[in-house]
Amino acid sequence: MGRREVRRMLMGYKRPLWERPGVIATALVVVLALGLLLGIGVGRWSAPQPHLTPPAAVETVEAVQPAQPETVAEAPTPPSVSSEPEGPAVEPGPALIQPPPPRAEPGSSESLEIGSASDVVAMLPAPPPPPSPQPLTQLPPAGEAIWKRHAVPSPRIAGRPMIAVIIDDLGVDRRRAERVTTLPGPLTLSFMTYAEDLTRLTTEARRHGHELMVHVPMQPRGAHLDSGREVLEVGQTPGEIRRRLDWGLSRFDGFIGINNHMGSRFTADPGSMRVVMAELRRRGLVFVDSVTTEHSAGPEVAREFGVPFTSRHVFLDNDQGVAHVRAQLAKAESYARRHGFAVAIGHPHDGTIEALAGWIPGLEAKGMVLVPISTVIRAGAGG
Numbered sequence: 001m002g003r004r005e006v007r008r009m010l011m012g013y014k015r016p017l018w019e020r021p022g023v024i025a026t027a028l029v030v031v032l033a034l035g036l037l038l039g040i041g042v043g044r045w046s047a048p049q050p051h052l053t054p055p056a057a058v059e060t061v062e063a064v065q066p067a068q069p070e071t072v073a074e075a076p077t078p079p080s081v082s083s084e085p086e087g088p089a090v091e092p093g094p095a096l097i098q099p100p101p102p103r104a105e106p107g108s109s110e111s112l113e114i115g116s117a118s119d120v121v122a123m124l125p126a127p128p129p130p131p132s133p134q135p136l137t138q139l140p141p142a143g144e145a146i147w148k149r150h151a152v153p154s155p156r157i158a159g160r161p162m163i164a165v166i167i168d169d170l171g172v173d174r175r176r177a178e179r180v181t182t183l184p185g186p187l188t189l190s191f192m193t194y195a196e197d198l199t200r201l202t203t204e205a206r207r208h209g210h211e212l213m214v215h216v217p218m219q220p221r222g223a224h225l226d227s228g229r230e231v232l233e234v235g236q237t238p239g240e241i242r243r244r245l246d247w248g249l250s251r252f253d254g255f256i257g258i259n260n261h262m263g264s265r266f267t268a269d270p271g272s273m274r275v276v277m278a279e280l281r282r283r284g285l286v287f288v289d290s291v292t293t294e295h296s297a298g299p300e301v302a303r304e305f306g307v308p309f310t311s312r313h314v315f316l317d318n319d320q321g322v323a324h325v326r327a328q329l330a331k332a333e334s335y336a337r338r339h340g341f342a343v344a345i346g347h348p349h350d351g352t353i354e355a356l357a358g359w360i361p362g363l364e365a366k367g368m369v370l371v372p373i374s375t376v377i378r379a380g381a382g383g
Contacts, residue, residue: 076255104312106326139281139305146284147256147308151374152186152211161336163363164188164261164373165356166288166312168215168259169347176348181205181352184360188373190215190259191246194229201344211372212255213288216248218263220292232276234269241275249283257286257308259345273297277305286377288312290345308377316346316355325355336368339375 004325168190170177176199180189181204188203190213191198202212217228232246249258257280266272267289280287287312289298302309313335316328329344336342346352 012070043125046315084301108383114267119202140278140305141282143296144281144285145375147286150254151214151378152209152372154371154375154378155186155319155369157369157371157375160367161333161371162308162341162369162371162376163336164341164343164371164376165216165316165332165334165350166190166213166259166343166345166373167348168192168213168261168290170199170215171198173348174201176350176353177201179203179353180348181208181210183356184206186207186370186372187356188212188213191252192228192261193217193251194346195251198252202254202310211374213373214248214255214258215249215261216245216258217261218266220262220266223263232266232272234262234266236272238275244274245279249285255285257288258314259288260290260292260298262292263290266291267298268295270297270301274305275300277301277307280307281305286310286374288343290375310343310373310376312345313342314344316344317349317352318351322349322351322355325352326359329355333366333368341379343373 008358040268051086060321077088131134166188167180169192170180170189171191172195174195177195178189178201180187181201186209189202191205194217197203205212217231219231219233220227230247232241236244249255260267277287285307287298287307287309288303289296289309291312299309299311315334316325316332319325325346332342332344346356360370
């Protein structure tokens with residue numbers, strides 16, 4: 001036995017580390033642990049970072065969000081005064097009759113309700129709407145046709161295109177109402193129900209050969225628009241609508257019917273309009289739709305009740321300048337040449353009065369004829 005063998009016997013035999021099972025197992029555990037930690041670190045580093053909006057950006061986003069409209073409880077219109085841009089809210093006025101409040105843009109109340117209402121409503125007459133989905137089973141009895149008794153005699157037509165000019169909003173400004181009365185006619189003059197001195201004003205209008213109508217306040221869409229005293233509103237009972245209408249129709253005599261003052265909300269409600277049409281049918285009166293909304297139920301309900309009616313085609317003076325009114329009268333002429341008739345509505349503004357004073361005398365030379373609104377309705381040109 002050599003020295004090497006003796007030394008190994010004395011010191012004990014030592015196997016290499018790679019041949020020892022315990023050492024190998026420990027090394028594997030360490031490698032796995034390191035791999036796991038490395039994987040977690042790489043995963044966190046490569047994951048997408050959440051987008052954090054800086055405070056300034058948050059404030060910017062909030063700043064452009066539209067304000068939520070406040071809910072305002074609707075209440076009956078107090079006795080006060082005024083059809084498509086709307087101005088600031090108007091504080092309720094006193095019970096006495098006051099002139100209409102200032103508006104955001106010059107022009108008539110009707111034209112304000114529908115914005116660009118000075119343009120022709122349609123260059124072609126609208127076709128009759130379909131029958132009402134809920135036709136009445138029985139119409140109220142029709143009264144005597146009072147409108148024919150009060151109608152102004154028609155001038156000789158002789159096949160010429162007819163133009164009817166209605167001036168409404170009359171009576172609140174008495175001085176301008178008197179100026180309108182002196183214009184050559186026949187015009188159709190529609191007086192506000194809540195104006196004063198109506199008996200004198202309407203008697204003078206009839207003496208000058210003009211036809212009369214009642215300008216009945218009806219609820220507009222804009223809550224801030226003051227449509228006046230005893231306004232007809234959606235949601236009122238039939239009895240209350242009839243009471244207010246009866247009050248308006250008792251203010252003077254000699255008229256042929258009514259047209260709506262404002263009314264873009266009321267005239268669009270068939271149920272409310274049925275109450276009005278039933279009363280007009282009973283009284284033998286006509287209805288002229290001022291067309292303050294394209295959704296008016298007036299023509300359809302008038303047909304349903306057999307009420308004679310027609311509709312406005314041109315607004316003359318949402319811009320009160322004389323040149324603008326003249327341009328609108330030219331539109332009415334063009335419409336009448338195409339369709340045989342036209343209905344224009346204007347208001348007692350200085351520009352309108354001046355334009356009409358120069359336009360009326362020359363109409364016959366153009367081969368056209370100025371007629372009261374009853375003549376248009378008699379001719380069956382309604383709608």
